[in-house]
Amino acid sequence: MDEVARQVYPASTLYVLATPIGNFADITLRALHVLALVDAVACEDTRNTGHLLMRYGLSKKLIAAHQHNEREIAEKLIVRLQAGERIALVSDAGTPAISDPGARIVDAVRAAGLRVMPLPGPSAAIAALSASGLVCDQFHFVGFLPAKARQRDAALHSLRDMAATLIFYEAPHRISAVVDALAAVFEGQRQIVFARELTKLFEEVHRCHLSDAAAWVAQDAHHQKGEFVLLLEGAPPAAEEDGAEAERVLRILLAECTVKQAATLAAHITGHKKNALYERALVIKAE
Template identity: 50%
Template sequence: MQSIGTLWVVATPIGNLDDLSPRAQKILAEVDLIAAEDTRHSHALLARYNIATRSIALHEHNEREQCEKLVADLLAGKNIALISDAGTPLISDPGFRLVRSARAAGITVRPVPGACAAIAALSVAGLPSDRFVFEGFLPAKSSARIQRLRELGGETRTLIFYESSHRVRESLADMASVFGEQRPAVLARELTKLFETVLDATLADLMAKLDADANQQRGEFVLIIGGAEEEGVDGRLAEGRRVFAVLRTELPPSQAAKLAAAISGAPRKSLYAFQPDE
């Protein structure tokens, strides 16, 4: 009876090519096929380690179509490695449909751990790391971005976001508007690369740093935001949210938040950021 192949989910470097683990090198060299987010991008990494394994493209635009073929190959006994352009596949990168389809077909899926920009940034941020939330990329449009940030306004866990160079300044401004300018934050840029910087300050100060140095707005970013203070421990925030939800049905959000804060003693900004279920 023919054995079924294995799907290997292989983490690759987020910048410095020396970060590819020996185990990852071995797996990539031994599998029958590499499914890469962008074969052109991955070529430099594979060439660096003299890995000649054939690769095909698997990205957000063709993943549905490629899944059926790749699962068939795995069932036929081929071993396949899944890689993204940088870091751990599926973390704000393609691969979810393939992994889900492979598992549904009874195929073994095994991880080869390595770099992940979110975790790398968190490890050096100096913000609480025992409990955190990874949000990936925020919506591109400001209105949708602000809506999502408001939904996270009362989140007490550390928040982790990815952001691009052409939106990082606007995202920081929206975060300052929703979370408050004095919320502690860290901006990690170009991690493991030549121009790596990790800036920690309030949201207001981070915006000032970016405005003062245009170079700090270039590259790839991880934004880490300190969680909201746990003001609900004594029940004030929970009571304030309950009152706000009632008042919100009859009053504008700002007025409802002001009255709910006066009644409950909870912070007005936390109540205003709260989005009660409809």
């Protein structure tokens, strides 16, 4: 702790501070020091953060900063920062602004010419990736998919030919529907990883072929409980190149044809599935 205390923590600074995703012991020494030092904590849920601080023997002024009031709160935080205060920005769990509120606040604070300092720490996506065993030099963080089936399917089709490992967040009540949607779009031989309840008592990391995923989810009620990180193996490089060519052909045809006609012709030319091309054509038309 002496090393932490000797470091510099400037005033008029927003500290973007990662908090544990389930295990309170995962807090960093620097995060604890900053939480004790700051004048206030901007947080997604004051009750959750209040409980977190109590676990560490801390008590601070809490400012609710969630997705419905980010712009309004950003202005108030800027005034406080300009007055010389130090403020920590936290989410309910993990790193703020990563599939959580915070990005608009950070953007506004930076636009005001004030300093933003990240304090790295827990991230569910990176924790799951590190334990997945999926060998790939790239990953693509998707976060939460759209709730409505049509928008979700369009989003998945746009990712079909990507070579990078795909990372999704998902809630327990949607996990079965999302696995079915993945199986309808991607090849069954791809590896999928379910990282469930990470760092908590009932943590589970399971890897299988996508074709076996629905059966695994259904075989035990516990497989549908908890917060999920899903990791899906990326497409082989040849598929990515093939997909890029199909996209090029589809865009050319859309300039002269209806969506249905373009999808039908592109399917004949490239050998790709008509339904997948049709969904992709809808996305292109909406751009």
